[in-house]
Amino acid sequence: MVYITKETLEKWYKDSQNSRVDKITEHSDFMSSSNEPKCENEAFKKIERLVKVRDRSVAEVTMRLEKDSYSSECIHSAVQRALRCGYLDDVRFADVLIRSRLRARKGLAGIVSELKRHGINPEVQLPNFPDAYLSLFPSQKDSAIALLCKKPPKSKNKLQAAYAKLVRSGYSSSLASEAAREWYKTQE
Structure with missing residues (x-):
């Protein structure tokens, strides 16, 4: 002690x-x-x-x-x-965003505008854009038609509603009108 x-x-x-x-x-x-x-x-x-x-x-x-x-x-x-x-990487961010939006059947025009809102120019920063991504997924037209088949518009004027839905989903107006017309023919 x-x-x-x-x-x-x-x-x-x-x-x-x-x-x-x-x-x-x-x-x-x-x-x-x-x-x-x-x-x-x-x-x-x-x-x-x-x-x-x-x-x-x-x-x-x-x-x-x-x-x-x-x-x-x-x-x-x-x-x-x-x-x-490596916490931030604009190329990785853009790659993931493009793939997820294409998988969700969004249009290329909408994806490009979203990337530009994030300060990313995909034509400059991503190699082989958009061909490298579009080859992995069905054509934009097929994707637009599949979107309309999965969630058809509920309106009196189905052709106009289909076109509007595709434009809101980010498809260009020419592609949206072509896909909407083709989808409308299958509905008749």
């Missing part, structure tokens, strides 16, 4: 209090020294949280960080770090 004297306890208590004060001052010095790395780390953590939910484009993440009032330098450095880590 070890006995501890009153003087030893007081000494340990004073030493522990001094170390706590030192840690507090170190922490406050760290917090006030450089705000920029802290800002970059917070923005990067925000990007990590956003990308955990679903893949996002660089433009979408940048707009979100601007909305959350991060500085432009902070946003730029955090986005560059996310690009280096």
Whole structure:
């Protein structure tokens, strides 16, 4: 058994209090020294949280960080770090978006406009666009007709409703009119 004297306890208590004060001052010095790395780390953590939910484009993440009032330098450095880590990749994002929209029988014109809203120019950034993707899926015309067969319009003027449905789904007007006419012939 070890006995501890009153003087030893007081000494340990004073030493522990001094170390706590030192840690507090170190922490406050760290917090006030450089705000920029802290800002970059917070923005990067925000990007990590956003990308955990679903893949996002660089433009979408940048707009979100601007909305959350991060500085432009902070946003730029955090986005560059996310690009280096592979969290953000516009080519990967575009590839997944195109495949999912084509699988959902959306039109190519609508897909291209959605990509451009995300700051991606598919003709420039994606090799062999759109041929590489259209070869994997049925033709746009067949896809449009299949969409109308699966969910036919419920209207008095079926031809006009079919055309409108296809245009809303992102098909070009010429393709929509051709597919709507062909579908309408099978309905008679």
